[in-house]
Amino acid sequence: MTELSLNKKKPFMTARQVAIAAVFGGIAFAFEALGIKLPFLPGFSMNFGGLWLTLATLIAGPLAGIVVALMISIGGEVGLIGFPGYLVHVIVLALLYKSIFKIQKKPIQIVAFWAWNSVALFFQYWYWIFLYGFVFKVMSIPALIVYNFAGPPYIGFDLIYCLVPSILLLSAPQFLAPDWKWFPSRKDDRKIGQSI
Known part of the structure; x- marks a missing residue:
């Protein structure tokens, strides 16, 4: 008797993601839409989008982070x-979160997380500097660089992006366990009758 095999495509994101x-x-959309x-400073406030973006990326991977980024932007x-x-x-x-999560010593893990999140924020800031400098023409590029990197905004946003995830890494690390994949397998090679 021949055995039938089922070649079914898996969804791009899991139900959890x-x-x-x-x-x-x-949550990110609601916070942004409701303002x-x-x-923080006169004429300057900080949104919480980075917190939701960071948590979604850590818990469910870059695909979930991209969805949250889209909602923040909308x-x-x-x-x-x-x-x-x-x-x-x-x-x-x-890119490095899975490696950071595997670090066993909590103080080193937290420092590595803050450092890497600061690097991610650093790259993100260059986009905003050029957007506000070239497109919106709010200030000159050099003035935006000094204001953002030497002033309080970078430190403030770094706190927003890192504080709650760091507390969760210390108190409930299983909540932030990175059980996601960059590129999920698109095929589900199970035999008919085999459970999921």
Whole structure:
């Protein structure tokens, strides 16, 4: 008797990834659309989009992070033109997160996470500097560089992006376990009758 095999395509994202992307994307969109921000300096406030973006990327991978980045951009003040800036952060952050999560010593893990998230934010900031300098012409590029990297915005956003994930890494690391893949397998090679 011949055995039938089923060659069925798997979904691009797991149900868990979709749920995490939907929850954090919805929260991020709501915060942006409602203008919920942290007043920081006169005329300057900080949004919480980076927190939701970071959590989604750590928990469910870059695909979920991309969905959240899209939702932040749709609800945000600059619109979809801000999406590439958030996208850069998602990709850079996801590159080393699995390796950082495997570090056994918690203090070293936290320092490595803050350092790598700061690198991701650094690359994201260059997009925003050129966007506000060339497109919106808010300030000159050199003035934006000094303001963003030497001033409080970089440190403030780094705190927003890192503080809650660091607390979770210390208190509930299983919540941030990176059980995602960069490129999920698209085929499900199971035999008929075999359970999932």
